Amino acid sequence: MNLMAYVDPVGIPTICYDHTDSVKLGQTRSKAECDRLLNEELGEAIHAVDRLVKVPMPDTRRAALGSFVYNAGAGAFARSTMLKKLNAGDVMGGCKELLKWVYAGGKKLKGLERRRTAEAKLCMQS
Template sequence: MSVKGRVAGVAVAGALSFALPIVSYYEGLNLIAYLDPVGVPTICYGHTDGVKIGQTRSVAECDRLLNAELGQAISAVDRLVKVPMPDTRRAALGSFVYNAGIGAFAKSTLLKKLNSGDILGGCNEMLRWVWAGGKKLKGLERRRQAEVKLCIQS
């Protein structure tokens, strides 16, 4: 692995250590596929890609998926956010991106505010992302509150 690759890996690892407990807590671990609140087949810690109802995974497989996908979310945050960030903010945004998706984050007012230097305004934008399938979800409200709290830490 190149030096650049090792440095990037270490950079992601710091934010990952803050984000893992948030994502695992709010996503929950399910070893058997189920339908999420909007009817998407889901398994492990909110994994949806290629999931079929009735599918099973081991805890080790779920942990590997979580680490890989959360690492990708944090890498996307690092690519898209153009202002310096502490690991706490990177973790909060990584958790958000893991849940909402890279594409949604890339087009969001949240990202625009962060990149313009409005950190508090950007972090607070996460509080608007509490809807799924046309319903306001209490679990998303609690998750966003936790993410905002971590996001505004410096």
């Protein structure tokens, strides 16, 4: 968590727990503000997962997909092959799609590779 705004690896002003909406460099937030933003955005991400995934899933998969949506956005998830595969019952295929989402700004990022590997592992648990 960063209480002061910074530029992420692809040049986007970011603060707190990777919050990017309306962030300006030089801006600061308190830990309480960051925690509130995280709770709101995670709630929205989980709501999107619940709305878009049409098949039953364990809490581990829901958490993994919520993490993905928090990071990549509900629109990206809604249009993804990952969602199509999951809703078609191809759990392994859908979860493996997470491993393709490791690029930002056209660059392959180690941090995204680590994140997606962890999400895929969690997604595949039943």
